[in-house]
Amino acid sequence: MKLWERDPILDLQHLTMRFGGLLAVDDLSMQAGRREITAVIGPNGAGKTTVFNCVTGFYRPSEGMIRLRHTAGAEFLLERLPDFRIAKLGRVARTFQNVRLFAGMTVLENLLVSQHNELMRASGYTLLGLFGLPVYARAEHAAVERAKHWLDRVGLTSRADDPAGDLPYGGQRRVEIARAMCMEPELLCLDEPAAGLNPRESEELNGLLLRIREETRTSILLIEHDMHVVMGISDHIVVLEYGRKIADGTPEEVRNDDRVIAAYLGVDEDAVEDARAEVQP
Amino acid sequence: MADRSRIDLAAALKDSGVAAAIALGLFGLLVGLRTEASSTSELELLPRPMLLAIVVAAVFAGRFLIMLLYQSGAFEIDTSRFISSDTKARIARLSRFAGPALLLFALTMPFSADRYYLDLGILVLTYVMLGWGLNIVVGLAGLLDLGYVAFYAVGAYSYALMAQYSGLSFWVCLPVAGILAAFWGVLLGFPVLRLRGDYLAIVTLAFGEIIRLVIINWSSFTGGPNGITGIPRPSFFGIPFIEGEGGFADTFGLEFTPLHRIIFLYYVILALALLTNFVTLRLRRLPIGRAWEALREDEIACRSLGINTTHTKLTAFAIGAMFGGFAGAFFATRQGFISPESFSFSESALILAIVVLGGMGSQVGVAFAAFVMIGGFELFREFAQARMLLFGIAMVAIMVWRPRGLVATRDPSVFLTEKKTIPAEKVAEGRT
Numbered sequence: 001m002k003l004w005e006r007d008p009i010l011d012l013q014h015l016t017m018r019f020g021g022l023l024a025v026d027d028l029s030m031q032a033g034r035r036e037i038t039a040v041i042g043p044n045g046a047g048k049t050t051v052f053n054c055v056t057g058f059y060r061p062s063e064g065m066i067r068l069r070h071t072a073g074a075e076f077l078l079e080r081l082p083d084f085r086i087a088k089l090g091r092v093a094r095t096f097q098n099v100r101l102f103a104g105m106t107v108l109e110n111l112l113v114s115q116h117n118e119l120m121r122a123s124g125y126t127l128l129g130l131f132g133l134p135v136y137a138r139a140e141h142a143a144v145e146r147a148k149h150w151l152d153r154v155g156l157t158s159r160a161d162d163p164a165g166d167l168p169y170g171g172q173r174r175v176e177i178a179r180a181m182c183m184e185p186e187l188l189c190l191d192e193p194a195a196g197l198n199p200r201e202s203e204e205l206n207g208l209l210l211r212i213r214e215e216t217r218t219s220i221l222l223i224e225h226d227m228h229v230v231m232g233i234s235d236h237i238v239v240l241e242y243g244r245k246i247a248d249g250t251p252e253e254v255r256n257d258d259r260v261i262a263a264y265l266g267v268d269e270d271a272v273e274d275a276r277a278e279v280q281p
Numbered sequence: 282m283a284d285r286s287r288i289d290l291a292a293a294l295k296d297s298g299v300a301a302a303i304a305l306g307l308f309g310l311l312v313g314l315r316t317e318a319s320s321t322s323e324l325e326l327l328p329r330p331m332l333l334a335i336v337v338a339a340v341f342a343g344r345f346l347i348m349l350l351y352q353s354g355a356f357e358i359d360t361s362r363f364i365s366s367d368t369k370a371r372i373a374r375l376s377r378f379a380g381p382a383l384l385l386f387a388l389t390m391p392f393s394a395d396r397y398y399l400d401l402g403i404l405v406l407t408y409v410m411l412g413w414g415l416n417i418v419v420g421l422a423g424l425l426d427l428g429y430v431a432f433y434a435v436g437a438y439s440y441a442l443m444a445q446y447s448g449l450s451f452w453v454c455l456p457v458a459g460i461l462a463a464f465w466g467v468l469l470g471f472p473v474l475r476l477r478g479d480y481l482a483i484v485t486l487a488f489g490e491i492i493r494l495v496i497i498n499w500s501s502f503t504g505g506p507n508g509i510t511g512i513p514r515p516s517f518f519g520i521p522f523i524e525g526e527g528g529f530a531d532t533f534g535l536e537f538t539p540l541h542r543i544i545f546l547y548y549v550i551l552a553l554a555l556l557t558n559f560v561t562l563r564l565r566r567l568p569i570g571r572a573w574e575a576l577r578e579d580e581i582a583c584r585s586l587g588i589n590t591t592h593t594k595l596t597a598f599a600i601g602a603m604f605g606g607f608a609g610a611f612f613a614t615r616q617g618f619i620s621p622e623s624f625s626f627s628e629s630a631l632i633l634a635i636v637v638l639g640g641m642g643s644q645v646g647v648a649f650a651a652f653v654m655i656g657g658f659e660l661f662r663e664f665a666q667a668r669m670l671l672f673g674i675a676m677v678a679i680m681v682w683r684p685r686g687l688v689a690t691r692d693p694s695v696f697l698t699e700k701k702t703i704p705a706e707k708v709a710e711g712r713t
Contacts, residue, residue, distance in 0.1 A: 056585065083585065084583075084584045084585075084586075084590065085587075088587035088589075096585070100579050100581060101579070102574070102575045102578035104578055104691060104703055105574060105693070106703070109571060112568075112695060113568075113575045116588050119568035123567050123569075126567055126569045129563075144697070148697070160696075161693065161699050162701065163704075166707065183586065183587065
């Protein structure tokens with residue numbers, strides 16, 4: 001039995017998402033293992049981002065169940081929670097395909113906004129903070145320390161006081177991951193984190209994600225097109241095509257799956273042997 | 282510099298001809314014809330070809346001149362030639378003292394000014410406070426509110442009615458008026474939670490009108506269009522400003538002058554405005570203030586970070602409305618008389634103009650804009666006819682040269698090593 005079946009942090013059962021007549025996700029069941037890196041891959045339009053939006057509450061699934069179980073044992077049925085509560089209670093953080101930073105705020109401010117709920121509590125829901133009580137000052141200091149830690153991890157400490165919108169694209173992607181990690185999430189959902197990165201940057205991203213897996217209790221779920229990232233770091237890969245799951249297994253299993261290769265190369269299954277000879281020298 | 286070879290007379294003439302034709306079409310009926318009652322009291326049409334010709338010729342000549350100047354490059358002004366980077370740095374250094382200097386001026390003003398300038402000062406400070414209050418909603422949270430005057434009205438009427446029916450003093454009613462206005466802010470907030478930008482502006486505009494119309498039509502309670510008269514004046518914490526025994530002058534051994542009350546009112550509104558400023562600056566450094574600004578930048582990202590956008594928006598509406606309510610209560614006690622006329626849409630537009638011209642989110646900018654708009658408007662009182670015209674031209678000019686307002690840069694609320702000002706074009710306006 002695979003780890004993701006034994007102790008899943010995220011368990012999707014019969015997830016279906018319809019937009020009018022379009023069936024974006026069709027009866028998808030999959031698991032993501034605790035403290036593993038799970039990749040969801042598939043050709044364009046396969047429904048990957050839709051699955052993400054269902055998990056993070058931006059869409060409400062038409063059918064199915066999404067169960068999140070924290071390491072401490074708390075369980076949440078995500079399909080019943082609004083998006084911000086999934087982030088707040090479920091401790092599910094996410095990044096976006098087209099980076100969504102607060103461009104007019106500094107990098108450090110971005111990282112503090114993501115610690116909003118904790119700081120809100122420390123500021124006595126603004127009342128205590130308004131009178132400048134030391135309780136809040138201490139909490140803010142701790143929040144800045146945590147932000148510094150993650151800035152150091154993504155190598156952007158020197159840009160902390162620059163507006164986030166001033167950073168180059170690769171830097172913005174790293175800030176978005178740092179911002180998500182400042183929430184100390186149980187589950188981190190990354191929507192195409194390597195899109196638009198050059199090979200060196202995508203190599204650094206691999207290192208960063210592996211470090212997150214080693215050093216924190218955060219499990220990672222990611223959508224990615226860059227096979228170098230997917231094959232290099234994933235413990236578990238789920239392949240979607242037209243909203244259905246066509247393969248599920250370790251990178252090795254998926255790499256050799258005929259249906260996956262056929263889907264990716266856009267050929268019929270019986271033509272796979274020739275195609276494989278072309279891609280694997 | 283002028284480049285002779287670039288001047289194209291034919292194009293300039295053609296363009297001026299088009300302008301003259303448009304002018305002919307526009308003014309043909311407006312200026313060219315005039316109706317007059319004849320001796321038999323019938324309407325007669327009087328053609329005025331000479332006047333029309335003069336107007337059209339003036340347009341032609343003016344356009345031709347502009348085209349020539351334009352082609353000769355006279356309009357291509359390189360501002361860096363006039364203001365060196367050295368001067369710019371000096372201006373930036375000086376501008377840091379602008380806030381304290383304004384404050385010092387505001388604090389010492391009553392000692393040297395006469396009644397007229399004191400009244401003007403009170404008026405300006407009222408608008409500074411309203412501008413700062415609206416700045417929370419529009420500048421920080423990025424929620425375009427065209428009905429802010431509604432909260433001003435709620436505050437004013439709360440105080441006036443409470444004073445009239447229960448006889449409570451100003452200092453008791455002031456917080457209640459603020460709380461009531463905040464309550465109405467939340468009430469307005471609920472239906473508009475999903476709206477942004479233009480749609481939000483329309484609903485808030487309607488809300489402002491609803492409050493005004495309710496006040497007009499609920500005559501039995503609010504006095505309707507006649508308003509409320511005889512609103513109690515504030516006392517110096519229980520000591521009334523009256524001549525004779527027990528009055529303010531008597532108690533403090535001063536010679537009685539009606540100016541005492543005006544000076545007191547001036548300091549009350551100054552204190553209220555400074556309170557607004559202090560609270561806003563504090564809130565910006567608290568998680569709620571950062572959440573407001575994050576909301577202005579990207580609402581979806583906010584939700585993905587676990588921020589309850591509903592609560593965040595409602596608190597912005599409530600706190601902005603609360604300061605509007607304070608200002609309204611002050612307005613009522615200063616005037617001694619309020620009527621729905623004081624709370625028309627043009628007031629909302631004026632307050633919003635102050636915020637936009639000053640620079641959304643900037644405290645000093647908004648204060649300066651209120652000073653210029655209200656004070657400047659007052660200074661041009663003698664040119665009654667041209668006042669609105671000058672006012673309009675000034676607004677257009679500012680928006681052309683400084684489209685993001687006078688102070689459009691943003692100061693970060695926290696920094697690690699060095700505080701860097703964020704340029705205006707990076708900061709979102711909350712229209713998405």
